[in-house]
Amino acid sequence: xxxxxxxxxxxxxxxxxxxxxxxxxxxxxxxxxxxxxxxxxxxxxxxxxxxxxxxxxxxxxxxxxxxxxxxxxxxxxxxxxxxxxxxxxxxxxxxxxxxxxxxxxxxxxxxxxxxxxxxxxxxxxxxxxxxxxxxxxxxxxxxxxxxxxxxxxxxxxxxxxxxxxxxxxxxxxxxxxxxxxxxxxxxxxxxxxxxxxxxxxxxxxxxxxxxxxxxxxxxxxxxxxxxxxxxxxxxxxxxxxxxxxxxxxxxxxxxxxxxxxxxxxxxxxxxxxxxxxxxxxxxxxxxxxxxxxxxxxxxxxxxxxxxxxxxxxxxxxxxxxxxxxxxxxxxxxxxxxxxxxxxxxxxxxxxxxxxxxxxxxxxxxxxxxxxxxxxxxxxxxxxxxxxxxxxxxxxxxxxxxxxxxxxxxxxxxxxxxxxxxx
Numbered sequence: 437x438x439x440x441x442x443x444x445x446x447x448x449x450x451x452x453x454x455x456x457x458x459x460x461x462x463x464x465x466x467x468x469x470x471x472x473x474x475x476x477x478x479x480x481x482x483x484x485x486x487x488x489x490x491x492x493x494x495x496x497x498x499x500x501x502x503x504x505x506x507x508x509x510x511x512x513x514x515x516x517x518x519x520x521x522x523x524x525x526x527x528x529x530x531x532x533x534x535x536x537x538x539x540x541x542x543x544x545x546x547x548x549x550x551x552x553x554x555x556x557x558x559x560x561x562x563x564x565x566x567x568x569x570x571x572x573x574x575x576x577x578x579x580x581x582x583x584x585x586x587x588x589x590x591x592x593x594x595x596x597x598x599x600x601x602x603x604x605x606x607x608x609x610x611x612x613x614x615x616x617x618x619x620x621x622x623x624x625x626x627x628x629x630x631x632x633x634x635x636x637x638x639x640x641x642x643x644x645x646x647x648x649x650x651x652x653x654x655x656x657x658x659x660x661x662x663x664x665x666x667x668x669x670x671x672x673x674x675x676x677x678x679x680x681x682x683x684x685x686x687x688x689x690x691x692x693x694x695x696x697x698x699x700x701x702x703x704x705x706x707x708x709x710x711x712x713x714x715x716x717x718x719x720x721x722x723x724x725x726x727x728x729x730x731x732x733x734x735x736x737x738x739x740x741x742x743x744x745x746x747x748x749x750x751x752x753x754x755x756x757x758x759x760x761x762x763x764x765x766x767x768x769x770x771x772x773x774x775x776x777x778x779x780x781x782x783x784x785x786x787x788x789x790x791x792x793x794x795x796x797x798x799x800x801x802x803x804x805x806x807x808x809x810x811x812x813x814x815x816x817x818x819x820x821x822x823x824x825x826x827x828x829x830x831x832x833x834x835x836x837x838x839x840x841x842x843x844x845x846x847x848x849x850x851x852x853x854x855x856x857x858x
């Protein structure tokens with residue numbers, strides 16, 4: 437399915453980009469977007485193969501490799517832009533995306549083979565009842581995912597109709613945004629989704645309550661700090677990794693502001709994605725579809741309005757944050773309806789502990805930046821990289837110390853390696 441689809445997209449890239457996906461007034465930018473699209477579309481095949489390998493490994497209770505795999509994508513894209521942007525410009529991102537997709541596959545292949553699987557083609561699937569059942573379950577999931585795919589493409593199209601550089605700042609910000617999301621959200625989903633599926637099949641409602649509250653608390657203790665760090669160090673992060681060559685100080689500031697607006701919704705998107713898997717585990721595909729539709733409608737409506745205000749491209753990121761926040765609220769309401777209760781007191785207590793840890797961590801970052809000055813304005817340099825490491829890792833150490841003192845349960849789980857065993 438995907439090889440013919442990718443081939444058709446490459447062949448018909450020009451009409452697709454010109455009339456459907458982008459809205460550049462400059463023919464030069466339109467031509468560049470067509471060329472980039474022909475490279476980017478191949479990532480669809482790579483990520484699909486990676487997802488299949490991930491599903492196989494998860495079904496055999498192998499969680500570590502699939503959980504780490506998404507991180508490789510973000511690292512590949514950031515590394516490619518960092519090292520190759522001066523020589524090949526925007527095409528460095530295309531190189532990073534394809535390299536990241538390939539790395540995700542190669543990283544999982546040894547474990548895949550270790551479990552006794554191979555890559556031989558088998559065309560007898562049409563008579564396989566399990567395959568037919570999977571297809572029936574797969575179609576609603578694809579319908580939900582398609583809504584998000586359309587939503588993303590609309591955001592890119594809206595951005596291309598704004599000032600030059602808006603589209604690239606949006607996409608670069610998303611790459612950084614996806615790094616903590618890939619590490620923390622994907623990892624907890626990878627571990628808890630099979631467990632929730634077993635609990636749902638056994639009608640173990642109490643077990644489902646425990647899994648859901650654990651997953652939500654895990655997201656809270658890691659995604660809230662990620663949001664705070666991104667909001668306070670957005671300029672420094674973008675500058676150190678990207679401010680060189682044709683990527684100017686103005687580009688740095690624009691991308692950093694977009695990253696801040698996206699980061700505010702990091703927890704909401706993590707919660708939304710996790711609860712999606714909760715409903716999938718319960719063979720309920722209607723609620724995730726409705727929630728995705730609500731998110732898409734709100735996002736598009738707000739984007740059309742906010743992009744015409746003073747916010748411009750920032751409005752697109754804000755629309756995404758607001759829509760997922762409302763979508764996650766809807767999912768929480770539906771989850772509570774399914775479980776009757778959700779250990780709200782434990783979730784609230786964890787949130788208070790996390791908030792307490794954020795105050796000194798944020799204070800450390802602000803004081804450090806006040807003392808060291810606007811070093812980030814000089815762009816990529818080893819000294820600036822060291823400054824970023826001190827401010828970032830210093831705040832993380834403070835957060836973990838306070839977590840330990842306040843006895844945040846998940847920290848003990850990680851230290852004792854219980855999460856992997858569960």
